[in-house]
Amino acid sequence: AQSVTQPDIHITVSEGASLELRCNYSYGATPYLFWYVQSPGQGLQLLLKYFSGDTLVQGIKGFEAEFKRSQSSFNLRKPSVHWSDAAEYFCAVGGAPTGGGNKLTFGTGTQLKVEL
């Protein structure tokens, strides 16, 4: 069964500091990996995704993530955090699309707080 672990429930960083959010996954085949961001009371916005190819993927809002198969990780990074980045971040894993769909398994999320 597929699973996602986000070991950090809460993270606080100062504005302008760098950020790394951890994500470890368990999946029996080639994973499709996603990072979504959720602001309070809002839906989920896709930050970036990895399907194949270059293991360092660039996303929106200056975020990037690196797929490391040997570590089963897909950590999210940003060089300099802005106050508007405060939100909850979810890592998700799915499989290669089949006729049966591509249901995603989400981690429990990391709440990011940004100190001014």
Add this chain to the structure above:
Amino acid sequence: NAGVMQNPRHLVRRRGQEARLRCSPMKGHSHVYWYRQLPEEGLKFMVYLQKENIIDESGMPKERFSAEFPKEGPSILRIQQVVRGDSAAYFCASARGQETQYFGPGTRLLVL
């Protein structure tokens, strides 16, 4: 191009009533997924539908919950005889194929 639309955004029901949640996918998307987010938890898959077909309902509770995606109109998630434990945020996601899912703003259901 409008995003995924969900309504209502907030829904209050008393125990035993029915809840109907609607999801209009993005234009050109024929795949719809429903997820539930309980307080302080991540999203959990419920059901995957294509037009007029339920493809995967492995995450749906066995009783009281049903979903449909008719040929015309939005996808509907229906919860009969709601209980307090059904209080959650329900998110719909749509996809053109079966790769990237785009999420709606969610319906927050509160059962009194």
